[in-house]
Amino acid sequence: MTESPLVDEFSARWTSLTGTVRDGRGTDIRTALREVLSNLCPDAGPVLIFEEPGFPIPEMPEWFRGFGYEPILVRAGAEGPVDADGHRWERTALKAAAARAALGVSTGAWAVAHTGSVAVYGDRDHGTWPSLLPPAHLILLHTDDIFATLGEGLGRLQNEPGGIPPEVKLITGPSSTGDIEGQPVIGVHGPARVGVLLLQRT
Amino acid sequence: MSTAPQVSEEREPWPTRRYRALQDGELRRTLERVLPRMAEGRVRAYEGDPEAEVRRLRARDRRREAVRNPGLLDRAMAAVEARGGRAARVRNGEEASAYLLEIARRRGATRVVKSKSMVTEELQLNRRLGEAGIEVRETDLGEYIIQLAGEQPSHILAPAIHRNRSQVKDVFLNAAAAFGVEAPASDDLDVLTAFARRELRADFLSADIGVTGGNFLVAETGTLILITNEGNADMVTTLPDVHVAIVGIEKVVESFDDLVDLLPIPAMNGVGRRLSSYTTMISGPRQPGQIEGPEEFHVLFVDNGRSKIRETPFEEVLTCIRCGACYNVCPVFRQVGGHAYGSVYGGPIGSALTPLLSSLRQAHDLPESLCTLCHACVEACPMDIDLPHHFVALREQAVREGLKPTGMSLTYRTWARWWESPGGYRRSIRLARLGQRLYERRGRLTGGPGLLGGWTKTRDMPPVARETFGEWWERREEGRHD
Numbered sequence: 001m002t003e004s005p006l007v008d009e010f011s012a013r014w015t016s017l018t019g020t021v022r023d024g025r026g027t028d029i030r031t032a033l034r035e036v037l038s039n040l041c042p043d044a045g046p047v048l049i050f051e052e053p054g055f056p057i058p059e060m061p062e063w064f065r066g067f068g069y070e071p072i073l074v075r076a077g078a079e080g081p082v083d084a085d086g087h088r089w090e091r092t093a094l095k096a097a098a099a100r101a102a103l104g105v106s107t108g109a110w111a112v113a114h115t116g117s118v119a120v121y122g123d124r125d126h127g128t129w130p131s132l133l134p135p136a137h138l139i140l141l142h143t144d145d146i147f148a149t150l151g152e153g154l155g156r157l158q159n160e161p162g163g164i165p166p167e168v169k170l171i172t173g174p175s176s177t178g179d180i181e182g183q184p185v186i187g188v189h190g191p192a193r194v195g196v197l198l199l200q201r202t
Numbered sequence: 203m204s205t206a207p208q209v210s211e212e213r214e215p216w217p218t219r220r221y222r223a224l225q226d227g228e229l230r231r232t233l234e235r236v237l238p239r240m241a242e243g244r245v246r247a248y249e250g251d252p253e254a255e256v257r258r259l260r261a262r263d264r265r266r267e268a269v270r271n272p273g274l275l276d277r278a279m280a281a282v283e284a285r286g287g288r289a290a291r292v293r294n295g296e297e298a299s300a301y302l303l304e305i306a307r308r309r310g311a312t313r314v315v316k317s318k319s320m321v322t323e324e325l326q327l328n329r330r331l332g333e334a335g336i337e338v339r340e341t342d343l344g345e346y347i348i349q350l351a352g353e354q355p356s357h358i359l360a361p362a363i364h365r366n367r368s369q370v371k372d373v374f375l376n377a378a379a380a381f382g383v384e385a386p387a388s389d390d391l392d393v394l395t396a397f398a399r400r401e402l403r404a405d406f407l408s409a410d411i412g413v414t415g416g417n418f419l420v421a422e423t424g425t426l427i428l429i430t431n432e433g434n435a436d437m438v439t440t441l442p443d444v445h446v447a448i449v450g451i452e453k454v455v456e457s458f459d460d461l462v463d464l465l466p467i468p469a470m471n472g473v474g475r476r477l478s479s480y481t482t483m484i485s486g487p488r489q490p491g492q493i494e495g496p497e498e499f500h501v502l503f504v505d506n507g508r509s510k511i512r513e514t515p516f517e518e519v520l521t522c523i524r525c526g527a528c529y530n531v532c533p534v535f536r537q538v539g540g541h542a543y544g545s546v547y548g549g550p551i552g553s554a555l556t557p558l559l560s561s562l563r564q565a566h567d568l569p570e571s572l573c574t575l576c577h578a579c580v581e582a583c584p585m586d587i588d589l590p591h592h593f594v595a596l597r598e599q600a601v602r603e604g605l606k607p608t609g610m611s612l613t614y615r616t617w618a619r620w621w622e623s624p625g626g627y628r629r630s631i632r633l634a635r636l637g638q639r640l641y642e643r644r645g646r647l648t649g650g651p652g653l654l655g656g657w658t659k660t661r662d663m664p665p666v667a668r669e670t671f672g673e674w675w676e677r678r679e680e681g682r683h684d
Contacts, residue, residue: 013476080491091493095441099407115466115476122440124491132436150477151462158458164423166285166488166495167440170465170481175433177395178473179344179360180370182236185395188343189402190433190480 006113007198010146013116017173018186020195025143030063032197037067037103040195041136044068045102048134050127051075052107056140056199060105072097076125094129104130104191108141111196112153115172118196119153122167131171137191139171142201208324208507208560209545216544216567223538229356229364233539236363241530243474244582254470261463262585265521268455272512274421275503278454281424285486287499289424291451294506295325298448301502302327302411303334305444311336311410315402315442317428317435318342319415320358320524321450321504324546324559327413338413339405341434343398350377356540358549359472359526364539370394377401402434412438412496416449417523418464419501422457423485426501429468431479439484445496447484451503452520464523471527471584507559516592519554521585528579528589534572543568550579554592566600569593613653634666 011021020039024032041047047069049061053076057063061071061084073084074094081089098104106127108118118139122128131137147153157164175190186192223229248254268274279289292298305311314336316322328338328349340349344361348354351373355361362370371389374397378385386397414435418427426447428435439445455464461483469478488495511520529535529549540548545556545565553568575590583589601611620626641649646662649655669677 081493089493094493095407099403117477117481122492122494124489127494128436128440129494132433132440149462150465154458154462164425164458164483164485166484166486166492168483168485169436170477170483171479172475172477172481173479176431176479177343178236178431179342179347179362180365180367180391180394181232182239182360182363183391185391188395188399188432188434189341189406189437 004143006146006148007143009113009148010111010116011196011198013113014118014173014196017116018194019116019173020193021198022195023198025198025200029057029197029199030059033057033060033063034067036138036195036197040138040193041103043102044070046070046072046097046100047103047105048072048098048101048130049074049105050081050107050130052125056107056142056202069103072101074127074130080124081127098129098133101130101134103136103138104132104134105138105140106130108139108145108196109168110145110147110153110156111141112147112150112170114149117150117153117170117172119157119168119170121165122169123162123165126165128167128169131169132190135187135191136193137171137195139194139196140199141196142199144201208547208556209564213544213564216542216571219542219544220538220571223542226364226539228366228369229539230537232363232366233536236360237530237536240359240473240526241582244471244527244530245474247470247474247476251470251476254466257463258467258470258584261460261467262521264455264460264463265523265585266518268460269452269512269517269520271456272509274454274456275451278419278421278424279501279503281421282419282486282499282501283424285424287424287486287501289501289503291503291505294504295327295330298322298325298502298504299327299330299334301500302331302413302446303336305446305498305500306331306334306336306411309410309444311444313405313409314338314411314413315341315405315409315438316345316413317415317430317438318345318361319413319448320355320547321415321506322413322448323355324506325448325504327448339402339409341402341405341432341438342430343395343432343434346398346402347373350374354541354546356548357526357529358524358540358547359529364541367391367394374398406434406437406441409438409442411444411446412442414438414445414447416447416453416501417468418461419447419449419454420456420458420461421454424501425458426484427461427465428482428484429465429478429480430482433480436480436482439482439496440494443496444498444500445484445487446500446502448502448504451505451508452522454503467584468523468525471525471582472530511558515595516554516558518585518587519551519558519592522551522555522587523585524551525584527582527584531578531582533574533576533578538572543572550589551587554587554589554596557596562596562600562603563605566596566605569596570600610653628672631666631670635668638665 022036282289347362356364469475487499557565
């Protein structure tokens, strides 16, 4: 429990959808990351990280390397995303990298407590492939981006300074299906495991 | 204007379809297990969310206003184009496939991946593209199963609901042999799903064109809404270089603000969740510098019989958002499943949509024979579509258009005339008391003349009493006054 009912409501909803939540506020974030990893993606492997401008944890690729994972960096650049060496990503190469990643990391644009949803954007500076192709997805979320209702979230979206991005995806739980005998199965096409690391805005 | 057939010309008669469905024990067991659970999910979701009903009513009103506003389509098309997409209107399946084939020709594309879309079933898009040498892969798990099995969807949300896991495994074994890939090791649900994940992943990564339907399209911003749980639509819309969305003209809603109330409606009412796993909003192709997303984004607005429903008493049928709530509660659907409808759209809404989109001549059996007028569908419908009312209207229309056998119309007309007056009613009772002697077996009527003969084939009924209540009352009253 925290001091904030919104954060609590969001966390309860997200958890009820089989998602993981770890509060990284007021604690060592590296340790919090380590803990959330043990749940989301315990075996070291390639990690696709999309760093939008102002990415909250610039040290993250180094930390992943320290844990034995292989960070694949997609960093927003003036002309489009670049890799760790500053080279522009080609579409085919990024597709292949995303497809072999064991974990995707991206920052949530905003979240809705009532539904337990997180919005991710797809535009020049943001990518949705980390939330789609790997079997696990870690979302970094600033707690002041959590709204009570869907209406407030959509209001934020309409007021984005750059306009509505070409793709906006509202994620509410893992990829799931009930198509065989109506029995729930997770991880059909997208991630089976979804985790949120809550952050304090600095 | 020609429209794609909602029902095939060689459709079997209802008794044959009904008999086959009722003989399918596996189908009925699955329906019995799954449908009530989805229906209860809806009820619980509303109970747990006091604001939901208010949102639903607002959503319904916005949908009603939208389908009555033909000007929205032009605004939607302009908005799609303003954001770098291309918008076109197509009248039917022929035009839709011609549009797609032109893109395929221009780009040298041969492989299409598709997320679930009822309108493309309606347009028979896969068959048309297949005949032109384009390989279309369905990627929703249920659609994938039935595509491999060569079947039709049996439920709007769960198209393969008629198959159990061992039958799905058989389909995948055949597919694995045909593809030359490793077969699923068991009929465990995770194993079967993993097989589909692996096979379809390869298709997503290599496809040239992605085709989707659309849950809504916002006229104000040109934003396409896709709602899924599996995430296949997000693959289809971001991995291939071309995305073509095929959207019924009735799916257009006016403003972005409308989404607040509309987005939760499909999941709340279909399966009882506040939102589906993925609610994706697409407003144009990829930006300069952006890597993900398509280079070309097209929206095809499909009429295929929809505009002729506008400004008729059936107009509200167009507000349907395809949530499946009416399927889940319908006592007829719960027994026979989707294939027994013999049409693209099954379930209660299909019994109205099918004859309205095609012709009453082809499909008048649906509103007549597959509805008991119990009203469960209208109670479950988030758009408050009064389906039973429309079924009665369609039945009347079928009689007026002479679609019923003469003997049947004559019988009902005669019956109605006799029972119009108390005298006629009493005469009919006296006549029946005389006639029923021929058909009485052990105190029950087991046969009858004309239509009654058919009716009593599978049921019997009590005979007319030797003295009816009315006659007894009359005799008693007379005795008093003496």
